[in-house]
Amino acid sequence: MNTHRPDETPDERADRNFGDVLQELRVTQTGVQILFAFLLTLPLQSRFETLDEWERDIYVASLLLSAVATICLIAPVAYHRAMFARHKKPKVVEVASRFAVGGLFFLALAICCAVDLVLDLVLGRGVALGIAGLLGTLILLTWAAFPLLERTGENQRGPGDH
Structure with a gap:
C-alpha cells in the first residue's frame, strides 16, 4: 500500500501513518x-x-523476551509523549514503526519459547522443540517473508497494476 496520498499534506500523512501504527x-x-x-x-x-x-531456562527466556516485547510495543507511546507538540510527527512515526518491528521480533521469540515450555511438559522435549520450530517458521513466513515478498512484488508492478 502506498503511504503517499496526493490529497494530503505531509502533516496529514504523518497523522494518518501514526494512527495506523x-x-x-x-x-x-x-x-x-x-x-x-x-x-x-x-x-x-x-x-x-x-x-x-x-524448562527453567526456557521459562526465563520466555519471561524476559515477553518483557522486552512489552517494552518495545509500549515505547512508541512514551516517545510520542516526549516529542508531543514539537512538530516531529514524521520522526515519531519512524521511531514508533521501528519499536513495533522490534516488539514483534521479541514477541515471536517469546511465543516460541512459551509454546516450547508448555509442550515440553505435555508432550516431551523432542516434540516440543519440533513444534516450536514449526511455529517459528510459520511466524517468520507470515510476519516477515510474505509481507516482504508482497512489498517487492508491489514495487515491480506499475501504479494501478494488481
Missing part, C-alpha cells in the same frame, strides 16, 4: 500483555518446582 500496536499489545501475565503467574503454580534446568 497505534492501531497495530493495540492489537499486539493485548497479546503480549496476556502472554507476559501468564508467564508471571507460572512460578506461583505448584508444578513449577518440578521443572528441570532446561
Whole structure:
C-alpha cells in the first residue's frame, strides 16, 4: 500500500501513518500483555518446582523476551509523549514503526519459547522443540517473508497494476 496520498499534506500523512501504527500496536499489545501475565503467574503454580534446568531456562527466556516485547510495543507511546507538540510527527512515526518491528521480533521469540515450555511438559522435549520450530517458521513466513515478498512484488508492478 502506498503511504503517499496526493490529497494530503505531509502533516496529514504523518497523522494518518501514526494512527495506523497505534492501531497495530493495540492489537499486539493485548497479546503480549496476556502472554507476559501468564508467564508471571507460572512460578506461583505448584508444578513449577518440578521443572528441570532446561524448562527453567526456557521459562526465563520466555519471561524476559515477553518483557522486552512489552517494552518495545509500549515505547512508541512514551516517545510520542516526549516529542508531543514539537512538530516531529514524521520522526515519531519512524521511531514508533521501528519499536513495533522490534516488539514483534521479541514477541515471536517469546511465543516460541512459551509454546516450547508448555509442550515440553505435555508432550516431551523432542516434540516440543519440533513444534516450536514449526511455529517459528510459520511466524517468520507470515510476519516477515510474505509481507516482504508482497512489498517487492508491489514495487515491480506499475501504479494501478494488481
